[in-house]
Amino acid sequence: MNHDIKDINLAKKGALRIEWAGNNMPVLGLIVKRFSKEKPLKGLKIAACLHVTTETANLVSALKAAGAEVYLCASNPLSTQDDVAAALVKDLKVPCFAIKGEDNKTYYKHIKAVLALEPDITMDDGADLVSVIHKERKFFPLGGTEETTTGVIRLRAMQKEGVLKYPIIAVNDAQTKYLFDNRYGTGQSTVDGIIRATNKLLAGCNFVVCGYGYCGKGVAMRARGMAAKVIVAEIDPLHALEATMDGYDVMPIKDASRIGDVFVTTTGNTSVIRREHFLLMKSGAILANAGHFNVEIYIPALEKLSRKKKRIREFVDEYVLANGRKIYLLGEGRLINLAAAEGHPAQVMDMSFANQALSAEYITKHHKELKNHVYAVPEDIDKNIARLKLKSMGIRIDTLTAEQRKYLSSWELGT
Numbered sequence: 001m002n003h004d005i006k007d008i009n010l011a012k013k014g015a016l017r018i019e020w021a022g023n024n025m026p027v028l029g030l031i032v033k034r035f036s037k038e039k040p041l042k043g044l045k046i047a048a049c050l051h052v053t054t055e056t057a058n059l060v061s062a063l064k065a066a067g068a069e070v071y072l073c074a075s076n077p078l079s080t081q082d083d084v085a086a087a088l089v090k091d092l093k094v095p096c097f098a099i100k101g102e103d104n105k106t107y108y109k110h111i112k113a114v115l116a117l118e119p120d121i122t123m124d125d126g127a128d129l130v131s132v133i134h135k136e137r138k139f140f141p142l143g144g145t146e147e148t149t150t151g152v153i154r155l156r157a158m159q160k161e162g163v164l165k166y167p168i169i170a171v172n173d174a175q176t177k178y179l180f181d182n183r184y185g186t187g188q189s190t191v192d193g194i195i196r197a198t199n200k201l202l203a204g205c206n207f208v209v210c211g212y213g214y215c216g217k218g219v220a221m222r223a224r225g226m227a228a229k230v231i232v233a234e235i236d237p238l239h240a241l242e243a244t245m246d247g248y249d250v251m252p253i254k255d256a257s258r259i260g261d262v263f264v265t266t267t268g269n270t271s272v273i274r275r276e277h278f279l280l281m282k283s284g285a286i287l288a289n290a291g292h293f294n295v296e297i298y299i300p301a302l303e304k305l306s307r308k309k310k311r312i313r314e315f316v317d318e319y320v321l322a323n324g325r326k327i328y329l330l331g332e333g334r335l336i337n338l339a340a341a342e343g344h345p346a347q348v349m350d351m352s353f354a355n356q357a358l359s360a361e362y363i364t365k366h367h368k369e370l371k372n373h374v375y376a377v378p379e380d381i382d383k384n385i386a387r388l389k390l391k392s393m394g395i396r397i398d399t400l401t402a403e404q405r406k407y408l409s410s411w412e413l414g415t
């Protein structure tokens with residue numbers, strides 16, 4: 001079987017960690033049970049470009065249980081868990097192409113390796129498979145799914161320009177995805193990544209969050225929980241107002257640059273922290289990114305401003321600026337929660353990947369009706385995942401009475 005991973009001997013450790021994650025993914029577990037019986041993806045080829053983590057391994061198992069053939073590569077050069085890649089190859093017999101720390105050339109070689117399958121369905125996290133398929137134009141799958149905000153933005157741009165050649169389900173936009181994964185998942189794991197990389201005390205420090213979207217809200221919330229003084233930088237007036245009323249200091253990134261101890265970007269945008277900001281920063285400032293691509297902190301300017309650079313700890317690069325100040329960049333500006341920690345906890349990926357699995361099934365059943373557009377996850381799938389998740393947590397909720405249902409659908413009754 002074709003594959004390219006770091007070390008097959010890591011498989012035993014990976015298998016145990018995959019089992020641990022699986023124990024915390026009850027909704028996906030229920031889907032696996034049904035998929036094993038019904039085989040809804042029988043004979044289908046799926047190419048997945050996702051972070052190669054323990055949770056992804058459980059998703060791949062679910063797709064295989066449904067009868068699909070799955071090839072997997074990494075959606076970021078620093079997010080692969082090498083022991084998981086080994087277990088995928090050895091135990092699950094999945095052609096996996098992913099090595100933590102791979103260079104750009106290898107990253108794209110791995111993408112091409114999974115596309116050699118000529119998949120019926122693509123599963124992306126950042127739209128790299130879709131992008132390469134459209135550039136090469138050798139074949140177009142029946143449909144695809146997209147895991148993250150940045151990927152959905154890229155795909156909507158393609159739809160707008162009329163160049164998207166097959167339908168995509170925007171898994172990111174399911175409420176059971178972004179409300180939990182982006183917020184609680186990114187929140188906890190980003191703070192986890194910063195702590196694992198630096199072992200710094202967050203209590204009392206000025207912690208700057210750039211971008212108060214779903215990821216930013218989660219990071220700010222968890223940093224405050226660690227007793228950091230959180231500052232938010234935004235460009236959207238509503239999100240800035242929301243941050244203010246959530247009790248954070250809001251100011252332009254330029255002002256925050258002078259006082260911040262830790263900076264985290266979660267915008268999905270480019271060059272959010274750049275030359276003019278590096279020059280204002282205190283010596284010792286720590287920079288991390290949790291947005292999808294490594295462009296939010298403009299690293300070329302940091303390189304140019306620096307007279308010395310060294311790796312002082314794993315995932316921590318010390319830049320000494322010409323003005324003598326030291327700035328610390330974590331995880332080469334790549335998703336810090338995946339580079340220095342383990343990514344999102346399984347409990348939230350349970351819902352994100354339930355959406356992935358059910359969206360793949362939906363594409364299989366409905367691809368003939370779909371246009372070459374970006375579609376939302378159908379509402380019944382989204383609601384059902386929420387219901388199953390609550391059930392798995394032993395939480396019961398109320399249901400509408402007949403009178404309430406009637407009241408909510410009528411307009412005559414007033415004061």
Ligand SMILES: NC(=O)c1ccc[n+]([C@@H]2O[C@H](COP(=O)([O-])OP(=O)(O)OC[C@H]3O[C@@H](n4cnc5c(N)ncnc54)[C@H](O)[C@@H]3O)[C@@H](O)[C@H]2O)c1
Pocket residue numbers: 148149150151178181182186210211212213214215216233234235236239266267268269272290291292293335336337344
């Ligand atoms: N680290 C992870 O595991 C993880 C998980 C989910 C999403 N993501 C990625 O994180 C990024 C953010 O995702 P999201 O769902 O929070 O998006 P979002 O659209 O909800 O939020 C982005 C926020 O950034 C703000 N923003 C844009 N440009 C800015 C600028 N120059 N300065 C300050 N604020 C700016 C926007 O106004 C918005 O409020 C995306 O790239 C997404 O793909 C990462």
